[in-house]
Amino acid sequence: MTLRSAPPISLSRPPRVQAYEPDPGLLDRWQAGLRTTDASAANVISMLDVIGADGWTGEGVTARHIAATLRSITADEITVDLNSPGGDFFEGVAIYNLLRQDPRRVTVRILGLAASAASVIAMAGDEVQIGRAGFLMVHNAWVVAVGNRHDMAAAAETMVPFDAAMAEVYAAKAGVDPAQAGAWMDAETWFTGTQAIDAELADRFLAADVIETETSGSGPSALKRIDSLLAKQNIPRSERRALLADLRGTPGAAASVMPRADDDWAALARSLLQTLT
The missing domain is CATH 1.20.1390 (PWI domain)
Incomplete structure (x- = not known):
């Protein structure tokens, strides 16, 4: 059984806060066509889309789909191919926790981009590999809130523990103080493949890049x-x-x-x- 050091995220979706869409700027930098040669392997989970379900098309990566896929895999190890601009933060948290608590060894391969909620998912891996030309981006949670100024202030206050939880996850992976991880998030930091490895947010390059x-x-x-x-x-x-x-x-x-x-x-x-x- 794998003893994973990534901390859990014990948070649920607030009733008046939603986070269905990724930052539009991230979509411009996301190369949606990336695939790997072994994506059809029985132990590979492909997360190559926006995190969370699209209400119109039904597309997107959801915790429900990932849970079902994990149950269907009989292999002793799991590989997650990740290329996503992020999306629904709360779906990302649920997927992160699903991978984190799975007893099998999980390897996350960042093929192109792991941004926002997708970067949280990446941290669930026992080993995180990243393309030499790949990117990992961390920032504070983006949400959509509706209401008057008091509702807006309450929504902002609601997000404080979510940002703190993310900072702890990044800090645990990188071996830094949560304040340092929080500074990365405040600055909306983009890490190249080399920078992600240097910061210890990733462990090594993809095999093809070594x-x-x-x-x-x-x-x-x-x-x-x-x-x-x-x-x-x-x-x-x-x-x-x-x-x-x-x-x-x-x-x-x-x-x-x-x-x-x-x-x-x-x-x-x-x-x-x-x-x-």
Whole structure:
């Protein structure tokens, strides 16, 4: 069973606040035609549309559809192909929680864009891969509210815990303080593939974007490979981060890594690193 470190989002849709449409500016930057060669695989869930149902066409990615798809998958691992400008924040939260609480290992592949609610969904992955030319965008929740000025003020106040919950999710993935994640959201921050990996909001590039010459030695690329291999052993993200911090602080051979409470994990990491050097 995978022990996922992503925090839950325990929020429900306020009765007077809706969030059905993505930011129109995001739609202009979204390449809707992206696909992968293995999208038809039995364990691949494709989220290549706006998050939430379109009341007119019935299209869009909904929590109900994702829940049914998860129940139909019998494989031990799940891959989520993601290319979405976002949309209904509350549907995104529900999908995030569905993926997060699934006991199987979840790999999220950001093919082009994971923005707004879609970036929240991405954080549910045990491993997040992103295209070298891909983007991840975080911002504060967008909503539609109806009423007088008092209703508007109440709607703004209602959204405070939602933004705080998102900041905690991004912070947990990146290993930063929630205030830093909140600053990213306030600034509506766009991360390129490289920037997302540097910020640790993503773990590695898509397989097609990995350059073999960068995967030798004991530098950052090797550490990312070790993190990926440790994740496949169902080691929690928090433990992996602590172990990799020890490795980063140890120049040269990995044999001098400081012992951890679980010596087996440290031994595994040393063995992995030795195979890469």
